[in-house]
Amino acid sequence: MKHFARRLKTQDNINTDYVISGRYKFRIQDPKELAKHIFEDLDPSFASRVKKGDVLVAGENFGCGSSREQAPQSLKQAGFYAIVAKSFARIFYRNAFNLGLMLLECNTDFIDDGDELELDIEKGKLKNKAKGLILDIKPLPPVMKKLLEDGGVIEHFKKYGGFKFEQI
Amino acid sequence: MGKTIAEKILSNHAGRDLKAGDIAICDVDFCFGQDGTSSIIIDSFKKLGVDKVFDKSKFYMILDHSAPSPNLGVSEIHKKIRQFAKTFDVGVYDIGCGVCHQLVPQKGHVTCGDLVLGADSHTCTYGAINVFSTGVGSTDLAITLASGKNWFRVPDTIKVNVSGKMPKGVYSKDIILHIIKDIGANGATYKAVEFYGNAIAALSVDARFTISNMAVEMGAKIGIMEADAKVLKWIAGRSRKDPKPVKADADAKYITVKNYDISKLTPQVAKPHAVDNVESAEKLSGVKIDQAYLGTCTNGRLEDLEIAAGIMKGRSVNPGLKFVIAPASREIYLEAVRKGFVEAFVKSGCIVVGPGCGPCVGTHNGVLADGEAAISTANRNFKGRMGNPNSFIYLASPATVAASAITGRITDPREFKKRL
Numbered sequence: 001m002k003h004f005a006r007r008l009k010t011q012d013n014i015n016t017d018y019v020i021s022g023r024y025k026f027r028i029q030d031p032k033e034l035a036k037h038i039f040e041d042l043d044p045s046f047a048s049r050v051k052k053g054d055v056l057v058a059g060e061n062f063g064c065g066s067s068r069e070q071a072p073q074s075l076k077q078a079g080f081y082a083i084v085a086k087s088f089a090r091i092f093y094r095n096a097f098n099l100g101l102m103l104l105e106c107n108t109d110f111i112d113d114g115d116e117l118e119l120d121i122e123k124g125k126l127k128n129k130a131k132g133l134i135l136d137i138k139p140l141p142p143v144m145k146k147l148l149e150d151g152g153v154i155e156h157f158k159k160y161g162g163f164k165f166e167q168i
Numbered sequence: 169m170g171k172t173i174a175e176k177i178l179s180n181h182a183g184r185d186l187k188a189g190d191i192a193i194c195d196v197d198f199c200f201g202q203d204g205t206s207s208i209i210i211d212s213f214k215k216l217g218v219d220k221v222f223d224k225s226k227f228y229m230i231l232d233h234s235a236p237s238p239n240l241g242v243s244e245i246h247k248k249i250r251q252f253a254k255t256f257d258v259g260v261y262d263i264g265c266g267v268c269h270q271l272v273p274q275k276g277h278v279t280c281g282d283l284v285l286g287a288d289s290h291t292c293t294y295g296a297i298n299v300f301s302t303g304v305g306s307t308d309l310a311i312t313l314a315s316g317k318n319w320f321r322v323p324d325t326i327k328v329n330v331s332g333k334m335p336k337g338v339y340s341k342d343i344i345l346h347i348i349k350d351i352g353a354n355g356a357t358y359k360a361v362e363f364y365g366n367a368i369a370a371l372s373v374d375a376r377f378t379i380s381n382m383a384v385e386m387g388a389k390i391g392i393m394e395a396d397a398k399v400l401k402w403i404a405g406r407s408r409k410d411p412k413p414v415k416a417d418a419d420a421k422y423i424t425v426k427n428y429d430i431s432k433l434t435p436q437v438a439k440p441h442a443v444d445n446v447e448s449a450e451k452l453s454g455v456k457i458d459q460a461y462l463g464t465c466t467n468g469r470l471e472d473l474e475i476a477a478g479i480m481k482g483r484s485v486n487p488g489l490k491f492v493i494a495p496a497s498r499e500i501y502l503e504a505v506r507k508g509f510v511e512a513f514v515k516s517g518c519i520v521v522g523p524g525c526g527p528c529v530g531t532h533n534g535v536l537a538d539g540e541a542a543i544s545t546a547n548r549n550f551k552g553r554m555g556n557p558n559s560f561i562y563l564a565s566p567a568t569v570a571a572s573a574i575t576g577r578i579t580d581p582r583e584f585k586k587r588l
Binding site for chain 1: 191192193203204205207208212215216217233234239240241242244245287288289291303304305306307308310311314315317319321353354357358387389442529530531548550551552553555557
């Protein structure tokens with residue numbers, strides 16, 4: 001599958017209120033319905049431009065603010081393959097991996113909206129095909145890698161009857 | 169090597185010696201969800217396939233963010249929460265009880281040295297009473313609800329010393345806004361913050377909650393303080409649990425130490441649309457305000473209502489401005505009635521709504537119109553937070569909010585110095 005970058009004009013400190021507004025998350029339970037409203041307060045047409053396999057690209061502290069799991073849930077439902085940012089806020093970080101949504105940390109200064117990206121998680125490389133650049137991805141922590149391999153924390157928990165991380 | 173409070177509390181709950189950077193499975197003393205997060209807690213809990221919760225006495229669901237329900241969607245979520253509580257015999261604080269972060273400590277569910285998870289980002293509030301409490305998502309909470317445990321990465325700690333005598337008209341909200349301005353919205357991400365100093369010691373427990381509550385606005389996992397006599401007294405009147413106060417070692421390792429002298433601090437205001445976008449109230453005087461809001465897990469406590477009532481008493485809300493007030497719990501509401509604060513508010517033209525989160529999250533109780541500006545005692549001013557992306561939110565202390573409600577523009581409360 002080909003992956004294309006999707007970027008908002010806002011770069012840093014994109015909070016979970018911006019991902020999915022409280023106007024919707026309190027009254028809509030269906031993730032498909034919620035996914036139609038992602039980033040509505042920043043860019044009302046953004047949701048309609050997202051295609052399955054796209055990679056969301058942002059700056060520092062992506063996902064700060066509210067603990068709402070509807071944020072990563074809506075982004076996953078919208079079709080994002082992964083989110084690449086310079087850094088992530090901690091609650092969002094856990095929530096995304098718990099749902100099996102991959103978050104990667106790398107320098108995102110040289111990625112524009114629409115750039116075609118190639119990800120090699122094992123080698124820790126992100127190739128920006130549009131710009132002919134290869135960027136280093138910070139290695140995934142072993143706990144996060146394990147949660148992704150198992151398809152999220154619920155599947156992990158069911159598989160082992162609890163947590164099973166090698167480094168603990 | 170000495171240990172920080174975070175290292176000690178997590179070690180105590182993992183049953184082994186931990187230091188910053190370690191990952192461990194810990195036993196959790198109490199956990200909860202609110203009406204915006206409990207629906208997914210229930211769904212995730214059901215997916216886990218377990219037939220009971222780990223301990224019925226250690227979990228509550230609190231209907232506060234959108235309560236009473238403003239629409240059909242929320243009503244269905246509230247119904248689902250009540251039904252789950254009945255089926256699994258767990259506790260609910262239903263609409264009208266108050267805000268989760270007031271009820272959890274006030275009802276005695278947590279005490280010094282506890283490890284607490286809440287499906288709400290402002291769970292860090294109880295750091296003020298020496299609790300390692302932090303926000304998680306709904307699925308993380310469901311894992312804890314099923315097992316009594318979760319995994320933790322032991323955070324590095326930033327030490328924050330706050331010293332100096334607080335000037336008149338300056339409150340704990342101003343202190344934390346000043347600190348967030350300096351550290352930044354991303355400055356404490358993944359980290360614990362320990363607060364110390366004679367300025368913290370001089371604050372009431374109510375006022376300290378305001379500071380710990382906003383630790384997450386700089387990304388922190390916890391914003392914790394040591395338990396002094398005030399804290400132990402506060403807890404003794406509310407909780408039957410045995411407090412286990414935890415202090416950091418003198419040789420604990422901190423990644424950063426920050427020092428703030430607040431003796432010359434002035435009333436502070438966070439401007440739209442970021443909490444670290446802070447300016448003095450004085451410099452913003454003149455900004456026209458359409459709505460004022462006093463309440464929330466940050467500043468909806470009795471002391472906050474008392475400060476605002478002192479300013480409002482005998483005066484009127486500026487014509488055309490709406491001043492909404494939501495006490496943080498039923499007990500606070502009742503006490504505010506007994507002490508005459510509610511009468512003062514109502515006579516001034518304020519709208520006192522039921523205990524809960526009020527208009528903070530933009531679902532009800534005062535959604536802003538296009539172009540309107542609000543001044544609020546809440547903790548977030550993100551674009552759209554109060555229900556409309558075309559509105560503007562300023563954050564300030566109860567005194568600054570009340571003063572601004574009278575004049576109709578952002579006002580330094582020291583203009584009402586006889587009332588402070």
